[in-house]
Amino acid sequence: MRPRVYLAGPDVFLPDPARRAAALKAACAEAGLEGVSPLDALADEPADWAALPEWRRLHLRNEAHIRGCDALIANLTPFRSPSADAGTVYELGFMRALGRPVFGFTTSDAPFTRRTLAMLGTAARREPDGSWTDGDGLLVESFGLTDNLMIDGGIAAAGGTLVVGSVPAAARWTDMAVFRQCVGHAARVLAAGQELARK
Amino acid sequence: MRPRVYLAGPDVFLPDPARRAAALKAACAEAGLEGVSPLDALADEPADWAALPEWRRLHLRNEAHIRGCDALIANLTPFRSPSADAGTVYELGFMRALGRPVFGFTTSDAPFTRRTLAMLGTAARREPDGSWTDGDGLLVESFGLTDNLMIDGGIAAAGGTLVVGSVPAAARWTDMAVFRQCVGHAARVLAAGQELARK
Numbered sequence: 001m002r003p004r005v006y007l008a009g010p011d012v013f014l015p016d017p018a019r020r021a022a023a024l025k026a027a028c029a030e031a032g033l034e035g036v037s038p039l040d041a042l043a044d045e046p047a048d049w050a051a052l053p054e055w056r057r058l059h060l061r062n063e064a065h066i067r068g069c070d071a072l073i074a075n076l077t078p079f080r081s082p083s084a085d086a087g088t089v090y091e092l093g094f095m096r097a098l099g100r101p102v103f104g105f106t107t108s109d110a111p112f113t114r115r116t117l118a119m120l121g122t123a124a125r126r127e128p129d130g131s132w133t134d135g136d137g138l139l140v141e142s143f144g145l146t147d148n149l150m151i152d153g154g155i156a157a158a159g160g161t162l163v164v165g166s167v168p169a170a171a172r173w174t175d176m177a178v179f180r181q182c183v184g185h186a187a188r189v190l191a192a193g194q195e196l197a198r199k
Numbered sequence: 200m201r202p203r204v205y206l207a208g209p210d211v212f213l214p215d216p217a218r219r220a221a222a223l224k225a226a227c228a229e230a231g232l233e234g235v236s237p238l239d240a241l242a243d244e245p246a247d248w249a250a251l252p253e254w255r256r257l258h259l260r261n262e263a264h265i266r267g268c269d270a271l272i273a274n275l276t277p278f279r280s281p282s283a284d285a286g287t288v289y290e291l292g293f294m295r296a297l298g299r300p301v302f303g304f305t306t307s308d309a310p311f312t313r314r315t316l317a318m319l320g321t322a323a324r325r326e327p328d329g330s331w332t333d334g335d336g337l338l339v340e341s342f343g344l345t346d347n348l349m350i351d352g353g354i355a356a357a358g359g360t361l362v363v364g365s366v367p368a369a370a371r372w373t374d375m376a377v378f379r380q381c382v383g384h385a386a387r388v389l390a391a392g393q394e395l396a397r398k
Binding site for chain 1: 213258259282291335336342344347351352356371
């Protein structure tokens with residue numbers, strides 16, 4: 001059976017999310033993985049969820065999808081902020097707590113600190129010790145990472161990969177090359193895991 | 200034994216994070232809870248972590264703290280974006296996957312959609328169906344929630360509370376009243392859980 005990989009990301013907000021999900025799944029299939037999209041119906045959705053408001057149903061469905069997958073790939077392309085989409089980050093932490101492999105990719109190669117300073121603009125302040133703070137005096141993380149250290153750390157601790165691409169802004173939500181690279185890493189890690197399990 | 204509660208939040212970025220952590224812990228203690236800060240040393244930190252870069256050590260320590268706690272309280276006050284701090288959201292998802300209660304608070308009562316539209320400014324676009332999209336055509340979530348639906352959904356599904364306060368901007372990172380209210384909710388839920396466990 002092909003390993004099932006949950007496809008976390010703000011891709012669900014794209015104008016044609018079903019088309020994007022189909023493209024991502026096709027790339028997964030080519031690498032021997034089964035991509036699971038947040039848009040997918042849940043095979044055994046409890047009947048009583050029908051009474052819940054849509055946002056609660058969507059949340060529960062996503063959590064159930066993640067629990068039903070062997071790994072997670074997160075689209076960590078900065079989303080309306082210096083960081084990745086909040087829902088995606090929640091799901092990354094969720095899967096990491098389950099102890100399964102997590103992977104990430106971003107189509108922007110600007111480091112987290114530089115993105116944060118760009119967003120802060122003139123509100124950024126250089127402190128005497130060389131660190132940066134924002135307009136409220138809160139520290140700007142400066143570890144040279146791709147995003148908040150919990151994101152980079154979670155992927156590293158899970159033995160995953162964080163693929164950083166450099167894609168022109170106009171293509172940052174539609175690019176497939178960086179995703180394919182991440183899927184390749186995931187396929188290799190998951191195949192090695194299956195190999196071990198057979199021994 | 201007092202229930203242990205992990206205190207997730209960008210409070211660690213404050214100019215005097217130790218002082219803030221002490222204030223949060225004192226408020227927890229008054230409610231019969233033991234607050235655990237990301238700044239706390241880990242009792243049984245593996246010796247080989249010393250060889251890791253600081254950001255990896257911090258990440259592993261935070262995950263270990265969360266695993267060692269009975270519940271999590273997240274400071275979800277919007278952080279340099281319409282959403283909460285990415286590290287905090289990761290930790291919220293992490294604890295939710297462990298199946299333990301999660302709670303949240305924010306000192307800003309502006310709904311997520313309004314905050315997102317304010318950030319987008321003139322890039323926001325009203326679609327013919329009444330929905331909002333951003334400059335890239337990506338949908339703006341409009342469920343009337345406090346943040347991304349995974350955050351509100353996770354807290355709701357865990358039986359937790361999301362306390363929304365209205366604090367002047369100048370006090371949004373130092374206010375204690377909204378936090379105390381959230382701690383009160385957490386203390387009641389955790390006491391009820393202990394009561395059940397004794398039966």
